[in-house]
Amino acid sequence: MKSQDHGxxxxxxxxxxxxxxxxxYYISTATSLWMGVIGLLKAIVWPAFLVYEALKALGA
Numbered sequence: 868m869k870s871q872d873h874g875x876x877x878x879x880x881x882x883x884x885x886x887x888x889x890x891x892y893y894i895s896t897a898t899s900l901w902m903g904v905i906g907l908l909k910a911i912v913w914p915a916f917l918v919y920e921a922l923k924a925l926g927a
Contacts, residue, residue, distance in 0.1 A: 889913045893906025
């Protein structure tokens with residue numbers, strides 16, 4: 868029997884769009900090849916940056 872998880876598809880779509888946007892941003896602002904590679908790695912973990920900044924802004 869297959870478990871139904873209705874929220875995972877939309878979460879994956881949001882993460883995917885955010886990943887694409889982050890890759891475009893970081894690659895377009897890169898000044899060298901290695902900065903582009905670092906930007907690609909940052910794009911993979913962008914939700915961690917978002918949560919960190921949100922918690923810092925809330926004073927938590």
